[in-house]
Amino acid sequence: MSAGHGSASLFTKSEYRRLLAAARRSLERTGGELTGSVGLSHPTDSERKAIIGITGQYRDTRAARITVRLADLDNAVRESTGRGLPELVAELGGPLRNHPAERNALTAMRDAAIHAAHMSSLHACGWYQDWLAEVVRDGSLTKLIKQGEQARLAQAVRVLEHVAGRAGSPVPLPALAAEVTGDTKTLNPGTVLSTLVLRALAAKAGVSRPVTAEDRRIVWETNDVFADDLASRVLVLNIPAGGRGLGEWLTGAARLGVPFHVTLHQLMTLPPTVGGAVVHVCENPAVLRRAAGELGAGSAPLVCAEGWPSTAFHQLAGMIVSAGGELRYHGDFDWPGLAIANSVMRRHGARPWRMTAADYRAGARAGTEHVPLAGTPRPTPWDPELGEVMATTGRVVYEESVADTMITDLCRRGRRGSPAGRGRGSPAS
Secondary structure, three states: OOOOOOOOHHHHOHHHHHHHHHHHHHHHHHOOOOOOEEEEEOOOHHHHHHHHHHHOOOOOOOOOEEEEEHHHHHHHHHHHHOOOHHHHHHHHHOOOOOHHHHHHHHHHHHHHHHHHHHOOHHHHOHHHHHHHHHHHHOOHHHHHHHOOOOHHHHHHHHHHHHHHHOOOOOEEHHHHHHHHHOOOOOOOOOOHHHHHHHHHHHHHHOOOOOOOHHHHHHHHHHOOEEOOOOOOEEEEEOOOEEOOOHHHHHHHHHHHOOOEEEEHHHHHHOOOEEOOOEEEEEOOHHHHHHHHHHOHHHOOOEEEOOOOOOHHHHHHHHHHHHOOOEEEEOOOEOHHHHHHHHHHHHHHOOEEOOOOHHHHHHHHHHOOOOEEOOOOOOOOOOOHHHHHHHHHHOEEEOHHHHHHHHHHHHHOOOOOOOHHHOOOOOOOO
C-alpha cells in the first residue's frame, strides 16, 4: 500500500467509503467481531481494484457482488496504519456502537423497571397489571429507556399509589405533582409522566385513553385530582343544607326551587351541613332542568352528575352519605352510563333508581329513536338481568326519554320509605 505507516489518508478515498461503511455496520451489529465478511454490490472499477489490493485476489469486472473478509481488511489496515480496523472506522466516522451490549443493557434496565413496578402495593389490582403489561408490550417502556426517561415509570407508580392512598380526599394536580416529584409541573398536560398516569387511571376506570382536555379532566377528577377547584362543580336542586355561606345559598336556592352550581372551592372552604335526606342523582342536566321547571321547590332533592362525576360531585355525595343521607342513582342505559352507575354505587353506596331490566324494557319499547349500543359491556351487579337484556336488545335508552317516571318520583319528595326512595325499579316493583 502506498500510504505511509500510521496514516489513514488512503482509506479516506472514495473507493473505500462503501467498504468501510459496510464494515462499520458489521462491527456494530456483532459487537466488534472480525470473523465475518462484508460485500459490495455492483462495485465500481476503483472499488474492485481496491479490494484486489486488500485481498491479493483478482476480481472479475463482470462480478455483480464481491466480498472481503473482515480479517483481511483488518490486516490491510494494520499494515497501512499500524492500528486495527475498529480503530480506523472509529477515527473516520465516530465511535462504534455495540448493539449486542446495548440490547443487553436495555433488557437489564427494562427488567429492573418492571421488577420495581411489580413490587408496588397496586400490583394485586387487575387494571394496574393490564396497564403495566401494555406499557411493556407496546414499546413505551423501551422508548422511555432509550430517551433516558426510565425513572418516569417509577414516578408514575408512586403517583398512582399516592392517588389510591388518599381516595376521597381531593388534591390539586400541581400539589400532587410536587408531593411525588418535587416539581409542580410534571403532571401538566402532555408531559411523559401525565401520559403514563392517565393511561393507568383510564384503565382503572375502564374508559379509553384520554385524548381531549375534557377527557383528561374527567379521568383526573374521577380519582379526586383536580386542576381547578373553581372549574370542578356539581349541579344541584333543592339540597337541604345548613351553615354559613354555601349552606345559606343552597337553602335560598331550594326555597325558590332553582338549580344551583356548587364549586369544589365552595365545598372545601365553606362546607355546608347536609341533613340525612334521600337524594336522587341523575346523569343528565336535562332531567334536573325539567324537574326545576315542572316541580320547582316541590321537587325532591336532586343532584346531577353531568356525565362522569366531578370531584365536586364526589365531595358533595360524600357529605350527604356521611350525614346519614341516602343516594338513589339513575343514568343512561348505555355502557358508559352503566360504568358511571357502577362507580357512584360502589363509591357512595348509592342504590339504583329505576335501573332494572324491567325499566330498560319499558324505555326501549317506548322509545321512537333507535340508537345502537356501542362500546364495552358493563356489569350490572344490582340486577344481572339488566346487562343481559341490554346486550340482547342492543338499544340505548337515554335518561331524558324516561324522564316522565323520574319526575313522578321526584314529585313525591323522596322521603325515606316512600316509593321514590326505594332502591330497585319503579314504585310498582
